[in-house]
Each structure stands twice: as structure tokens, then as C-alpha cells.
Amino acid sequence: MRKAAFLDRDGVINIDHAYVCRREDFEWVEGVLDAARKLYEAGYALVVVTNQSGIGRGYYTETDFEALNVYMCRMFEEAGAPLAGIYFCPHHPEKALGQYKVACTCRKPQPGMILRAAEEMAIDLSQSILFGDKESDMKAAQAAGIPRRILLGKDGLEAPQTTDAGTGVSRSLATAVAELGL
Numbered sequence: 001m002r003k004a005a006f007l008d009r010d011g012v013i014n015i016d017h018a019y020v021c022r023r024e025d026f027e028w029v030e031g032v033l034d035a036a037r038k039l040y041e042a043g044y045a046l047v048v049v050t051n052q053s054g055i056g057r058g059y060y061t062e063t064d065f066e067a068l069n070v071y072m073c074r075m076f077e078e079a080g081a082p083l084a085g086i087y088f089c090p091h092h093p094e095k096a097l098g099q100y101k102v103a104c105t106c107r108k109p110q111p112g113m114i115l116r117a118a119e120e121m122a123i124d125l126s127q128s129i130l131f132g133d134k135e136s137d138m139k140a141a142q143a144a145g146i147p148r149r150i151l152l153g154k155d156g157l158e159a160p161q162t163t164d165a166g167t168g169v170s171r172s173l174a175t176a177v178a179e180l181g182l
Helices: 031-041 062-078 112-121 135-144 173-179
Strands: 004-007 046-050 083-089 129-132 148-152 168-170
Touching: 004 031, 031 046, 031 062, 031 173, 046 112, 046 129, 062 083, 062 135, 083 112, 112 135, 129 135, 135 148, 168 173
Parallel strands: 004 046, 004 129, 046 083, 129 148, 148 168
Antiparallel strands: none
16 A cells, blocks of 8 residues: 545646646646655655546547646656546536536545545555645545645645645645645
């Protein structure tokens, strides 16, 4: 069993420009690749868990999403922070089309993506951490049994407020990793 650092994508890894699906629209949050490298060097498997209802809404395809993942993975690899996996949920219970219009167990705040990653990659969730920019990220992590949850400021801006005593807060992934002493 290994520990993982679960990372939300939009708002944590990249600036959330709403339904980002093309490389030219993908803008990195400052310091994210260096912070990911430090997490990797500290022994964390890096796993992206991201809601992608833009697929279900018909704004872009799974092929478009996968093409952007190739670019993102290459950049993480070049930074010395290879991604162990990317898990995504294309569903939405109300606003999706066709087969994607379902109330699933993978869309955060449900823990399905995290639990699937843990099973497929032999991850010890009790030793893992999740970084996200929404309360739904924190709820998914809590439901999955991840004790360390850090709510980040959207797009690496100011630290958010939270009322959940089990959730830490930080401005960005870079500041959170520095605060963890990594």
C-alpha cells in the first residue's frame, strides 16, 4: 500500500476558465508543478480526481479531454512529478445529455473516483491527502476516509474560509506544500 496526494484539476492545477478542454486554454496555477514535484519526492503518488461535466453537457468529448491529459501528463513528467493516474467523472444528474445524465457515485462529493483509484493502485487512504478548491472535494475525501484534506483558494488566489474542523486551508497547492514542510 502506498500513500497518494489526490489533486482536483480545475482551480487547483489550472486556472478554472470553465470547461477547459484545449491546451491553448489551459493555464497553470502558479507553482503547481514545483509543489507536485515536492509531493512526489516525499513519496506521494500523484492522482488527479476531477469532475468533468463538460463532457456530459456536450461542450467537449472524452477524446478532447484525453488529448489535454496527454499534454498535462507530459508537463508533470518533465517537472519530475509524474502522475500515477487521472480519474474523471463526465456525469451530471440534471444538466448532462444522454448516457451522461445520471446520479452516479463518481461525481464529487461522492467518493467513487477516489475509491476506484485506491483499489486500482493499492493506495492507503488513511495515509493520503486531498487538495481541492471546493467543499465537494472535501466531502468526497472525507467520505473516502482521507483524514488530511486541504481546501485551496480557487486558482491559487486567497485562502478560503471553511467551517469543517477537519479541513485545512491554504491559498494554493504551492503554499500548502510549503506549510506542510515538504
